[in-house]
Structures are given as structure tokens and as C-alpha cells.
Amino acid sequence: MRFFVSNFKWIMLVSGLLTCTMFLAFISPQTSLQSNFGQTIDGNLAEIIVRNWGALIGLVGIMLIYGAFTEPVRRFVLVIAGSSKVIFIFLLLTSKESYMGFGAGTAVIADSIMVALYIAYLLLTVQRSA
Numbered sequence: 001m002r003f004f005v006s007n008f009k010w011i012m013l014v015s016g017l018l019t020c021t022m023f024l025a026f027i028s029p030q031t032s033l034q035s036n037f038g039q040t041i042d043g044n045l046a047e048i049i050v051r052n053w054g055a056l057i058g059l060v061g062i063m064l065i066y067g068a069f070t071e072p073v074r075r076f077v078l079v080i081a082g083s084s085k086v087i088f089i090f091l092l093l094t095s096k097e098s099y100m101g102f103g104a105g106t107a108v109i110a111d112s113i114m115v116a117l118y119i120a121y122l123l124l125t126v127q128r129s130a
Contacts (some may be wrong), residue, residue, distance in 0.1 A: 016064030025054025
């Protein structure tokens with residue numbers, strides 16, 4: 001357990017870099033939607049919303065990278081990032097349409113693993129911060 005906790009910053013770094021890939025939605029919203037969901041949406045408002053969504057997720061990735069190397073904020077970053085990922089997983093799994101065959105399916109698996117690792121770290125470090 002000590003090895004896991006002392007090297008957790010590397011898990012956060014990789015997790016943050018993977019999460020930053022969602023900046024693609026900010027740069028190219030239609031490409032991101034097509035690769036993640038197999039669909040596109042039209043209209044200026046839709047493009048603004050998707051770009052904002054991509055930027056926000058990308059910023060969570062930057063938070064994870066920052067938290068990897070700044071231990072005082074690490075727990076807070078993990079709670080925010082983990083909450084965001086749980087909401088995304090929940091929304092996808094409860095959707096009337098299945099997007100699991102696209103990039104979103106891979107994201108659900110990766111995000112689920114990340115959330116499990118975040119929870120493990122938070123539980124293993126709860127006594128140190130109390």
C-alpha cells in the first residue's frame with residue numbers, strides 16, 4: 001500500500017494526460033463527437049456546448065497533472081475529477097442509446113479504472129489528512 005500511495009502521482013499524471021485528450025472536442029468538436037459517439041450535431045449552439053464540454057474536461061486533466069505534483073491539493077483534485085468521471089459514466093450507462101461501441105465505451109472503462117484508483121488513494125490516505 002505504501003508503494004501505491006508514494007507513487008500515486010504517476011497514476012495521476014497518466015490519468016491527467018489521458019483526460020487532456022478531450023481538448024480535441026474544444027479544437028474539433030465534430031471530430032470528437034464522431035469518434036466518441038459515432039454521431040455529429042449541427043448548429044452554432046451545439047458547437048459552443050461541445051467546445052465548452054471539451055475545454056472543461058481538458059481543464060480537469062490539467063488539474064490532475066497539477067495535483068500529481070502538488071500534494072496539498074491532491075485529494076481535492078481527485079474528488080472533483082472523480083465526481084466528473086462518475087457523472088459521465090452514469091450518464092452514458094443510463095442513456096437510451098448505447099455508445100459503448102465507440103470511443104465513449106473505452107472512456108467508460110478507463111474512467112472506471114481511474115475512479116477506482118482515486119477512491120483507493122483517498123481511502124488509504126484518509127488517516128494522514130485527518
